[in-house]
Amino acid sequence: MTTAALSFDARAAARAWRPPPLIESVWLRYTVYLGALLYLVVGLGSVEVNWVRAAEGLERGARFLAAFFPPDFVTHWFDIQEGILESLTMTVVSTVFGVILSVPFALGAARNIAPLPIYLFCRSVIAISRTFQEVIIAILFVAMFGFGPLAGMITLAFATIGFLGKLLAEDIEDIDPSQAEAVRATGASWFQLLAWGIQPQVLPRFIGLTAYRFDINFRESAVLGLVGAGGIGDTLNSSLDRYEFGTSAAILLIIIAIVLACEYASGWIRRAVQ
Amino acid sequence: MPVITKANGARLWMRRSTAGDLATWFGWLLGVALTVVCFQFISEQTIWAFVWDAPRQAGDLLDRSVPPRWDYANELWKPMWDTINIATLGTLLAVLIAAPTAFLAAHNTTPSRVLVRPIALFVIVASRSVNSLIWALILVIIFGPGMFAGILAIGLRSIGFIGKLLYEAIEEIDPTQVEAVRATGASGAQVLVWGIVPQIAPAFAGITVFRWDINIREATVLGLVGAGGIGVQLEASIGRLEWEQVSMILLLILATVIVSEWVSARVRHAII
Numbered sequence: 001m002t003t004a005a006l007s008f009d010a011r012a013a014a015r016a017w018r019p020p021p022l023i024e025s026v027w028l029r030y031t032v033y034l035g036a037l038l039y040l041v042v043g044l045g046s047v048e049v050n051w052v053r054a055a056e057g058l059e060r061g062a063r064f065l066a067a068f069f070p071p072d073f074v075t076h077w078f079d080i081q082e083g084i085l086e087s088l089t090m091t092v093v094s095t096v097f098g099v100i101l102s103v104p105f106a107l108g109a110a111r112n113i114a115p116l117p118i119y120l121f122c123r124s125v126i127a128i129s130r131t132f133q134e135v136i137i138a139i140l141f142v143a144m145f146g147f148g149p150l151a152g153m154i155t156l157a158f159a160t161i162g163f164l165g166k167l168l169a170e171d172i173e174d175i176d177p178s179q180a181e182a183v184r185a186t187g188a189s190w191f192q193l194l195a196w197g198i199q200p201q202v203l204p205r206f207i208g209l210t211a212y213r214f215d216i217n218f219r220e221s222a223v224l225g226l227v228g229a230g231g232i233g234d235t236l237n238s239s240l241d242r243y244e245f246g247t248s249a250a251i252l253l254i255i256i257a258i259v260l261a262c263e264y265a266s267g268w269i270r271r272a273v274q
Numbered sequence: 275m276p277v278i279t280k281a282n283g284a285r286l287w288m289r290r291s292t293a294g295d296l297a298t299w300f301g302w303l304l305g306v307a308l309t310v311v312c313f314q315f316i317s318e319q320t321i322w323a324f325v326w327d328a329p330r331q332a333g334d335l336l337d338r339s340v341p342p343r344w345d346y347a348n349e350l351w352k353p354m355w356d357t358i359n360i361a362t363l364g365t366l367l368a369v370l371i372a373a374p375t376a377f378l379a380a381h382n383t384t385p386s387r388v389l390v391r392p393i394a395l396f397v398i399v400a401s402r403s404v405n406s407l408i409w410a411l412i413l414v415i416i417f418g419p420g421m422f423a424g425i426l427a428i429g430l431r432s433i434g435f436i437g438k439l440l441y442e443a444i445e446e447i448d449p450t451q452v453e454a455v456r457a458t459g460a461s462g463a464q465v466l467v468w469g470i471v472p473q474i475a476p477a478f479a480g481i482t483v484f485r486w487d488i489n490i491r492e493a494t495v496l497g498l499v500g501a502g503g504i505g506v507q508l509e510a511s512i513g514r515l516e517w518e519q520v521s522m523i524l525l526l527i528l529a530t531v532i533v534s535e536w537v538s539a540r541v542r543h544a545i546i
Contacts, residue, residue, distance in 0.1 A: 040366075043359045047425065053418040061416035086319070089312035096309045131531045135407065135495040136524070139512060144331045146324030149316045223407045226498065230319070233408070240411055248412075252404060259403035 064245045071253055072246025076239065080251055083232035084258075086149050087221040090231055094153045094221075095214045098160025105161055106168035113172065113190075113198070122165070129162025134220045138229040149230030156217045156224075163216070167209050168202065175201045204273045211266035218262055222255050339521035346522045350507060354526060356421055357503035360496065361489035364428025369482055372433045376440035383444055383470065398441070402434030406492045410501035419500035427501055428489050435485050443477040444470065480542045487538035494527050 023029040073080070108114045108122030129137075134155055141151040141158075175198060183197035225233025232251060239247040276291040290298065324331075377383045379394035410427035417423045447470060455469035497505020504523060511519035 039362070043363055046356070046359060047363070047421050049422045050418055050420065054416075054422070057416040057418060064412065064416065085315070089315045092312040093309060093316060096305075131491070131528050132524070133491050133495045135498065136508070136527075140335070143335055144328045146321055148320050150320040150325065153316055219403065219405055223405045226407060226411070230316075236408065237411065240415060243415075252408075256400060256403040260399060263399075 060243075063243075064248070067245035067249040068253075070246075071249035072244070073250045076235070076244070076247045079235050080232070080247070080254065083225070083235035083251070084254060087218065087231040087233075088258075090149050090153045090156060090221045090224075091214060091218040094156030094160060095210065095217050097153075098157040098213070098217075099164060099210050101157065102161045102164035102168065105165040106172060107194070109165055109169035110172035112175075112177070113194075122169075126162050126165045126169070129158055130166060134159050135223060135227055138224045139227050142228050147228040147230075152221060152224040152229030152231055155229060156220060159220070160213055160217065163213055164206075164209055168206055171202045171205055172198060207273045208266075208270040211269045215259065215262040215266050219255075219259060335517060338515075339517035341518065342522040342525055343516075343518040344522065346519050347526065350504065350523065350526055353497075353504040353507050354530060357493045357497075357505075358490065358530070360421055360424040360428055360501075360503050361486060361493040364425045364493070365432055365482060365486045365489050367425060367429030368432030368436055368485070371429070372436035372440060373478070375433065375437045376444060377466075379437065379441040380444035382447070382449070383466075394437075394441075398434045398437040400434070401430055401432075402438065404431065406431035406489075407495060407499060410496045411499045414500045419502070421502035424493065424496040424501035424503055427496060428493060431492070432485050432489060435488075436481055439481045440474065440478060443474045443481075447473040476545050479545050483538045483541045483545075487534050490534040491531055494530075 021029060023032060105122045105125060108118045109126055111119055114122070137158060138152060138155040141155050145151045145154065179201065180193060180197035183193050188196065221231045221233075222236070223231075223233045225231040225235065226237050228234070232255065236248060236251045239245075239251065276288050276294075278286045278288055278292075280286055288295075375394050375397055378385070378390050379398060381387060381391065384391045384394070406427050409430045410423055413423040413426050413430075417426070451473065452465060452469035455465050460468065493503050493505075494508075495505045497503045497507070498509045500506070504527065508520065508523050511517075511523060
């Protein structure tokens with residue numbers, strides 16, 4: 001073996017196998033790359049950072065982090081307790097109402113069982129509910145129903161309709177039609193078709209989605225307080241306003257703990273029903 | 275299926291046993307009772323006079339917000355551009371942090387299951403549990419109001435989302451391909467690049483675009499706590515009760531979200 005044979009062979013390197021690129025068309029690939037680069041330059045250019053202010057803030061950030069060791073559960077325990085309880089009750093009631101209301105909307109939004117006018121109406125309600133962030137909807141409901149957890153509860157129930165309605169409707173559209181057909185062939189009415197042909201096929205996933213939505217509703221209930229719709233967010237906001245970072249840290253830890261508990265519970269429920 | 279023998283000797287098939295029936299009913303009873311108790315708690319803190327007034331208030335609101343102030347749109351293009359930037363740059367930031375975190379969290383690629391994996395999982399969970407608006411609230415205190423806090427807030431919240439879905443994708447890869455690459459004598463980095471990355475690249479791109487779509491929605495409200503974007507205008511318009519401006523902003527948000535959802539659906543469709 002000579003050293004010449006070991007030296008770099010340009011021809012062999014050119015013929016070496018390469019993995020296929022993600023975007024197959026060459027010009028599209030480079031247009032996307034170029035566009036992304038251009039955007040990055042323009043986008044980053046439009047971000048104004050006040051570094052002097054940021055440097056001042058870092059000291060406050062350090063104090064915020066220090067507040068986690070140890071967090072202050074005691075000073076405002078009554079407010080924290082009240083806020084958490086409010087968030088949890090909002091979560092429970094809004095999930096129950098949302099689920100009950102989402103079923104008719106889901107049935108209406110499934111093209112294989114609903115006539116066109118009903119389909120369009122249900123789809124547009126679902127689309128509106130999904131488009132706007134919960135906080136924006138909460139602002140409108142607070143303006144209508146006044147401050148307090150009721151406005152937050154209605155917001156979350158409305159958001160639940162959009163979420164569950166869409167996913168359940170897609171599930172109903174994806175069912176095995178032969179089972180529904182078999183039930184219909186026995187002369188079943190529309191409601192009997194629902195109960196015996198469709199419900200058994202979608203129920204496990206529906207329960208799983210409900211558990212997942214419960215989890216989301218709790219997380220969202222933690223921010224609705226910012227616009228006066230009740231819940232722990234209000235307590236958190238005022239503790240941050242007063243620079244009582246120990247209390248904020250305690251609230252954040254409680255939120256994380258409850259979210260973790262919800263997540264384990266919903267994972268367990270989903271495994272149990274599927 | 276349990277069978278119950280009646281007194282007259284007739285056998286009756288039931289879906290559940292008597293104990294199962296009772297347990298089911300008890301479960302429902304508990305659920306209904308919990309809901310009622312919770313609703314009562316909410317009801318105690320509600321001023322019902324305001325609620326009965328709601329239809330009139332809603333009509334009033336609608337009256338004042340129609341028609342939208344169309345010429346106000348000229349002042350909204352810049353904030354909307356900021357909103358899209360917050361979402362995009364925030365997603366980018368999240369991707370840069372979430373991708374390595376996901377590799378540290380997946381049980382088949384983590385360098386240490388005892389030490390590194392729990393830390394990576396904690397990062398993912400902590401990021402996911404805190405809403406981006408709360409992240410923004412904290413970051414505005416630290417960095418001052420503006421887009422920068424918004425980008426960081428979106429980024430911090432998205433790390434958990436992208437990280438979780440990505441590490442689940444990594445755990446579901448086909449191990450035989452990885453083994454084949456390793457059998458050629460590839461180093462650890464080469465196994466990563468040739469054995470693992472090609473398998474998760476489509477999922478990764480899909481997850482990122484999906485999160486970007488969600489982030490556009492989230493970025494529209496960050497301004498409420500001063501973290502930049504169109505929420506600043508929304509907050510100001512609501513504060514001054516200029517509902518015809520609010521409806522204009524909402525229309526613009528609706529249009530943007532529909533476009534972003536369409537883009538995201540197209541991209542995901544093209545990839546998968």
